[in-house]
Amino acid sequence: METVLSGIRSTGNLHLGNYFGAVKNFIKMQEENNCYFFIADYHSLTTYPTPEDLHNSVKSVLAEYLAMGLDPEKSAIYVQSDVPEIPELYLLLNMNAYVGELERTTSFKDKVRTQPNNVNAGLLTYPVLMAADILIHKSHKVPVGKDQEQNLEMARKFAKRFNHMYKVDYFPEPQPYNFGEDLVKVPGLDGTGKMGKTAGNGIFLVDDDKSIRKKVMRAVTDSGPTEPNSPVSEPIQNLFTIMSLVSAPDTVNFFKEKYANCEIRYGDMKKQLAEDIINFVAPIREKILDIKNNNEYLRKVAEQGAEKARASASQTLKDVRKIIGFRKF
Numbered sequence: 001m002e003t004v005l006s007g008i009r010s011t012g013n014l015h016l017g018n019y020f021g022a023v024k025n026f027i028k029m030q031e032e033n034n035c036y037f038f039i040a041d042y043h044s045l046t047t048y049p050t051p052e053d054l055h056n057s058v059k060s061v062l063a064e065y066l067a068m069g070l071d072p073e074k075s076a077i078y079v080q081s082d083v084p085e086i087p088e089l090y091l092l093l094n095m096n097a098y099v100g101e102l103e104r105t106t107s108f109k110d111k112v113r114t115q116p117n118n119v120n121a122g123l124l125t126y127p128v129l130m131a132a133d134i135l136i137h138k139s140h141k142v143p144v145g146k147d148q149e150q151n152l153e154m155a156r157k158f159a160k161r162f163n164h165m166y167k168v169d170y171f172p173e174p175q176p177y178n179f180g181e182d183l184v185k186v187p188g189l190d191g192t193g194k195m196g197k198t199a200g201n202g203i204f205l206v207d208d209d210k211s212i213r214k215k216v217m218r219a220v221t222d223s224g225p226t227e228p229n230s231p232v233s234e235p236i237q238n239l240f241t242i243m244s245l246v247s248a249p250d251t252v253n254f255f256k257e258k259y260a261n262c263e264i265r266y267g268d269m270k271k272q273l274a275e276d277i278i279n280f281v282a283p284i285r286e287k288i289l290d291i292k293n294n295n296e297y298l299r300k301v302a303e304q305g306a307e308k309a310r311a312s313a314s315q316t317l318k319d320v321r322k323i324i325g326f327r328k329f
């Protein structure tokens with residue numbers, strides 16, 4: 001069985017796009033692989049969250065992923081800062097990471113541009129910490145989005161460099177985990193592009209009914225079809241795409257026909273869409289809130305996860321220390 005590692009940003013709530021885009025596939029992934037899911041709270045320190053924000057966002061993210069179906073019995077679900085072996089491997093990998101190559105990564109250059117007053121060393125070595133996250137379990141595969149491909153490439157580079165330097169075949173070179181056909185792109189409500197975190201464009205899984213209605217009713221539309229079977233514009237196609245994910249096929253067909261014969265009223269379509277999104281999201285939201293209120297359960301999951309993660313991590317670190325030459329007298 002392959003080892004798959006998935007790193008989860010510790011900030012930001014999940015939206016429908018995350019749900020259909022990746023999280024749903026995690027459920028299948030955890031059935032077929034030896035999976036590690038962790039919340040990257042060390043990485044978030046590069047932007048200085050307050051202690052309360054740091055704690056609350058880790059808690060929210062954990063609750064959301066558990067509500068979504070990550071199973072602590074099947075996978076190791078843990079918080080990065082509960083596994084001290086990760087920062088130790090990070091230190092060791094740093095000795096083999098060159099400042100020049102780190103400075104050339106796109107994400108670092110972006111940060112230098114967008115936050116010139118806080119170009120900290122943690123930002124520079126962000127890809128090294130990420131490589132430590134991955135290599136600590138000798139992971140074979142990592143599901144990553146487009147924006148993380150370069151970081152995964154760096155992890156491969158550090159793995160290869162280590163193997164080469166010590167003439168060992170120790171770390172596997174981590175490859176992207178491919179969801180293939182299963183990957184659904186969910187459009188946003190603002191007319192173009194995919195659902196994201198920008199205001200008004202996304203529906204979060206913790207949104208209440210009222211704000212879901214408000215967001216859907218404000219979704220971008222067009223001036224309507226002018227003749228039978230006229231082509232569907234992007235904003236309208238997007239609404240149909242979201243509808244096809246949350247509504248019954250009959251509902252989608254009903255509005256498609258209305259569109260085709262120019263009888264559609266976008267207001268009616270949005271009302272229906274809002275109710276269907278609510279029916280879909282409400283049970284998930286209740287589950288998230290239940291879990292989030294259950295500190296006992298969260299603690300148990302995090303402890304159990306850290307224990308599993310540390311078992312694997314300490315073995316790797318033991319091997320690595322030996323390979324490097326740290327030995328007992």
Ligand code: TRP
Nearest residue numbers: 006007008009040043130133142
């Ligand atoms: N950098 C990733 C992100 O912003 C999160 C992350 C940290 C990660 N460590 C990782 C992802 C290791 C995959 C593997 O989304």
